[in-house]
Amino acid sequence: MAKSKKAKAEIQTKATWKNAWRRDWQLYLLLLFPLVMVFVFSYAAYPGLRMVFMDYKPAKGYAGSEWVGMATFQKIFSDPDFHRAVRNSVVFNLADLLVGFPMPIILALILNELRYARFKKVSQTILYLPHFLSWAIIGSVALTMFKPSSGLVNVVMMNAGIIEEGIPFLNEKWHWAVTYLLIGVWQGMGWGTILYLAAITGISGELYEAAMIDGANRWKRMWHITLPGIKSTVVTLLIMNLGRVMGSNLERLVAFGNSQVKDFQYQLAVYIYNKGLNNGKFSMGTAVNLFQSLIGLVLVIMSDRIAKKLGEDGLL
Amino acid sequence: MKKKYLQKVLAVAMTGAMALGVLAGCGSEPASSGNESSAPSSQEESSEEEAPEESSAEDSSAEESSEAPAGTAGIDGWEPFAERVTLKIPVYDRGDAGNGCSDVVNNYWTNWVQENFGEKYNIDVEYVAITRTAVMNDYAMLAAGQDLPTICMEYDYDKLATWQAEGYLQPYDVEQFKTIAPTYWQTMADNGNDAYTKLAGEDYLMLGYRPYGNSTYTFVTWYRKDWMKEAGFEEYPKTNTELLELYAKLVENGHEYPLSGSKVAGVGVDQNYGYRDYPQDEEIWATTGDYQIPALSTEAQKRYLKWENMLYNEGYKNPEYYLREASEAEADFINGKAFSWAGYVSSTMTQLNSFYENFPDAELGVIVCPDTFIQDETWGSSNAYRPGTNFGMMIALSNSATEDEAKAAMMYLEWMAQEENLFTMTWGEEGVNFNYDEDGNPVAVGDQSGLEQQQGHNNNVDYWCAVTAIKTLGSIEKDIAAINPQGLPQDFYDELLANYNGQVSIWNEGYANSDCLFAVSLESVAEYGNTLFDLYAEYRDQLTMCDPEEFDELYDELSQKYLDQGYQEVIDERKAAFESGQTTKLQ
Structure with a gap:
């Protein structure tokens, strides 16, 4: 005991910057460039944000563009298309969260219960493969499968006599919403599962043994050991996902977009692209993006506070 | 000791590699063409262009002109x-x-x-x-x-x-x-x-x-003459009413969705020149007569979309057209599933090459613009077009x-x-890209x-x-x-020339007018142009696919929305420019 105290004291006296550098300079050197990159790509661009207060003209640059104060924000907030985009983004992201968030947890619990390791690994791989497919590919496959009259699914069901008319999976907005959400879940659930499975491996096997000796059945073990064991991971991921409620994924929306579902497909990413970038209005695009980020930040901080109040570790 | 040395060397080497990586990321790359098509590239030539730039734009800007052209006018100087x-x-x-x-x-x-x-x-x-x-x-x-x-x-x-x-x-x-x-x-x-x-x-x-700016003879529509003859027509219909009869026959003969179809991908697709009242009203022509911003809310666009609505509801167009790319419609023609296909004429036409490979015995024709103006009684259509x-x-x-x-x-x-x-x-x-014919052309x-x-x-x-x-x-x-397509079983020269002559006649008769040009930049066009086009793409599909009974009401409703979203402002600004003499005049 006394020995270890002494050792600790020694380390503390030596832990100056100079010593740390002398001992681990290779590590710091290796760390230097990732840090520079983070700085360059995540922070160095921040001064560019001033364009939200300007009528930024690409050809004139920052120096030549006019300052307009809050005019861009005023314009955006009074634009009915913006309201439509915000409504759709929030509704679809919450729906995504509602449907998509529990799925990886459920899957992880199921996979964890499997005894046959090879099956577990193979199914895990198959489940997370869609994560690596780009939305462009998923979109075009979905189109081939779900077109109203020539899509594979509808053709098969019509030929089998199950339905008389094709189901408008992609061309009627409510059907589209369901298709869009479920494909999103399918794409993302395998990847989320990996995170939870990793958390599950951190749970001590002794707990399960003790529970089994005490007569706890599988459900009870899952409920009382596995779930509490991954609770902090669940909370962390939930907080991170809440931060994305105002976000949206242009690739996914474009891949599934068509003129018949614009009413729902028109989300913030589409708004930013169409009205901002595509129109050469960088100030507008940036302003909406800033708005998204600020709302995301507020949501993350709020959910973090709530999590902490509920006795969790939180994220920040 | 050796191990430590190795570690140091590795650390420095990796750091260096990462530094280079970061710097490489910051460097400017030549704009990629974004085109990596399957055609073989001419690699031998690339070495020259990849030579480092000898001077950048900034270098030369700082100094006085290094004087190239002087004295004598033209190349000799x-x-x-x-x-x-x-x-x-x-x-x-x-x-x-x-x-x-x-x-x-x-x-x-x-x-x-x-x-x-x-x-x-x-x-x-x-x-x-x-x-x-x-x-x-x-x-x-x-x-x-x-x-x-x-x-x-x-x-x-x-x-x-x-x-x-x-x-x-x-x-x-x-x-x-x-x-x-x-x-x-x-x-x-x-x-x-x-x-x-x-x-x-x-x-x-x-x-x-x-050259020949008063016609659009380089852009034509090819159609299946063999299908037309099979349907009992000797020549291509001159009015839309006759055209509908032909389409009906085509479907009867087992050609499903003969007009194929694809989504509206860009401005310029839904042109209403053939659906206007001629002679045109100059103010309507100046304010809504272009195709850059589709003229939803005008009478001409209404006629055009009503026509589209009928083609859709009668089953002449693919009901999934709004989910399809232009390349799919092109493929339909090449694969013998579509009656017609429009494109630019050129001596090298891969589409036609492929078509004849698939159907060596097929007979194609080019739609020829009739040389007298024809007003269709029911469909208000004509052979008017948009000259350049x-x-x-x-x-x-x-x-x-x-x-x-x-x-x-x-x-x-x-x-x-x-x-x-x-x-x-x-x-x-x-001898490589071209040969001279007997006339020396x-x-x-x-x-x-x-x-x-x-x-x-x-x-x-x-x-x-x-x-x-x-x-x-x-x-x-x-x-x-x-520009007559070469290497095909059929020759289109006569039809291409007749189409040109037909257009010139129509132009001479005053049924083809160039769009109005504005000498000032219109703020509303820059502001709403893209948004209006997006909106149009959404609305025109609703109008194309709605029940014909509901068309008129829906047209009015969507037109109002379209006007409110910026089209009215565009019309007003164009009108002001027109009235203050900052535009070209209707000829």
């Missing part, structure tokens, strides 16, 4: 620049629609320009790929990166006006241009295009020539072009306008795929378009012969 000048020229990248050669910014012909023009005058000619379907966006990105090409060019007047208002462009000295590029200027003057150089009161535009103007490409210097670069750009235009250069760029090499080789000298889209049009919109040999007969 040119001297090479004392310091290397970089000249950036935009070229369309047509992506899926086909570029011909594999790489639009680096191929046999771009290198030919460098060798024969660039090297001679100490200029690096760099081509910058512009996505054909995203011109404004690409230019905006280049402008944001302070990397606009030396010249900005487009076929649409509105785009140039917007660029001018956004500060992309700089005016030029007409007198200097006349001295450096007398041939080019003379063509402008001979065709009255020197009257259109001004934007916002200053000289900005250098205008390429468009005498100018093709509109070219302006970008605001970042230095004095030397501006001169180099003018020299480039003049050099390209020289008969021998234009001829080579257009026709290529004798060049005839392009139909299929150039695989050739080292393979030309770009439509015989390199995207390179020589700066001078002329179409290739011309001096008479319409020769010019049609020159």
Whole structure:
């Protein structure tokens, strides 16, 4: 005991910057460039944000563009298309969260219960493969499968006599919403599962043994050991996902977009692209993006506070 | 000790590698053409263009002009620049629609320009790929990166006006241009295009020539003559009512969705010229008569969409058209599933080559514009069309072009306008890209795929378009012969010529009017143009697919929304410009 105290004291006296550098300079050197990159790509661009207060003209640059104060924000907030985009983004992201968030947890619990390791690994791989497919590919496959009259699914069901008319999976907005959400879940659930499975491996096997000796059945073990064991991971991921409620994924929306579902497909990413970038209005695009980020930040901080109040570790 | 040494070396090496990685990321890369089509690329030529730049735009801007053209007017007076000048020229990248050669910014012909023009005058000619379907966006990105090409060019007047208002462009000295590029200027003057150089009161535009600007004979519709004859028609219907009878017969004969169809991908698709009242009302023509912003809310667009609605509801169009790409409609024609297909005529037409490979015995025809004006009683349609103007490409210097670069750009235009250069760029090499026929006229080789000298889209049009919109040999007969598709079982010369003559008659009768041009940049057009087009794409599909009974009511409802979202402002601003005399007049 006394020995270890002494050792600790020694380390503390030596832990100056100079010593740390002398001992681990290779590590710091290796760390230097990732840090520079983070700085360059995540922070160095921040001064560019001033364009939200300007009528930024690409050809004139920052120096030549006019300052307009809050005019861009005023314009955006009074634009009915913006309201439509915000409504759709929030509704679809919450729906995504509602449907998509529990799925990886459920899957992880199921996979964890499997005894046959090879099956577990193979199914895990198959489940997370869609994560690596780009939305462009998923979109075009979905189109081939779900077109109203020539899509594979509808053709098969019509030929089998199950339905008389094709189901408008992609061309009627409510059907589209369901298709869009479920494909999103399918794409993302395998990847989320990996995170939870990793958390599950951190749970001590002794707990399960003790529970089994005490007569706890599988459900009870899952409920009382596995779930509490991954609770902090669940909370962390939930907080991170809440931060994305105002976000949206242009690739996914474009891949599934068509003129018949614009009413729902028109989300913030589409708004930013169409009205901002595509129109050469960088100030507008940036302003909406800033708005998204600020709302995301507020949501993350709020959910973090709530999590902490509920006795969790939180994220920040 | 050794291990520690190794660690140190590895740490330093890895750090170095990462540093290089970061720096490489910061470096500027040449714009990618975004086109990696399957056609073989001419690798041998690439080495020259990859040589490091000898001087950047900034280098030469700081100094006085290094004086190339002086004294004598035209090419004879040119001297090479004392310091290397970089000249950036935009070229369309047509992506899926086909570029011909594999790489639009680096191929046999771009290198030919460098060798024969660039090297001679100490200029690096760099081509910058512009996505054909995203011109404004690409230019905006280049402008944001302070990397606009030396010249900005487009076929649409509105785009140039917007660029001018956004500060992309700089005016030029007409007198200097006349001295450096007398041939080019003379063509402008001979065709009255020197009257259109001004934007916002200053000289900005250098205008390429468009021969036969009063017709659109290079864009035609091919149809299945064999299907038509099978349906009992001897010639192509002249009215829409007759056309509907033909379509009905086609379906009866087992041709499902004979009109195929694809989604509206860009402006210019839903043109209502054939659905207007003629002679046109001048104010309606000036305020809603263009196709850049679809004219939803007008009577002409209503007739057009009603027609579309009927084609859809009668089952002549593919019910999934709004989910389909243009390439799918093209494939339908090539695969014998569609009655017609429209496209630009050129001597090399891969679509027709493929079609005849699939159906060697099929008979195609070209829809010929009747030479007398026909008003369809029920459908209010006619054979009116949208003629162009005498100018093709509109070219302006970008605001970042230095004095030397501006001169180099003018020299480039003049050099390209020289008969021998234009001829080579257009026709290529004798025996490779073209051969002379018995009358001594060049005839392009139909299929150039695989050739080292393979030309770009439509015989390199995207390179020589700066001078002329179409290739011309001096008479319409020769010019049609020159674009007449080669190497096919059928010959379309007569129909192409008849179509041209038909259009010219209609034009002479006053049923074809060029769009109104505005000498001022219209703020509302820049503000709402894109948004309105998006909205139109959504609404026009609703109108096409709605129950015919509900069409009128829905049209009124959506028109009101369209007007509220900015179209009314566009109309008002155009009207004000029209009334204050800042527009062209209806001819």
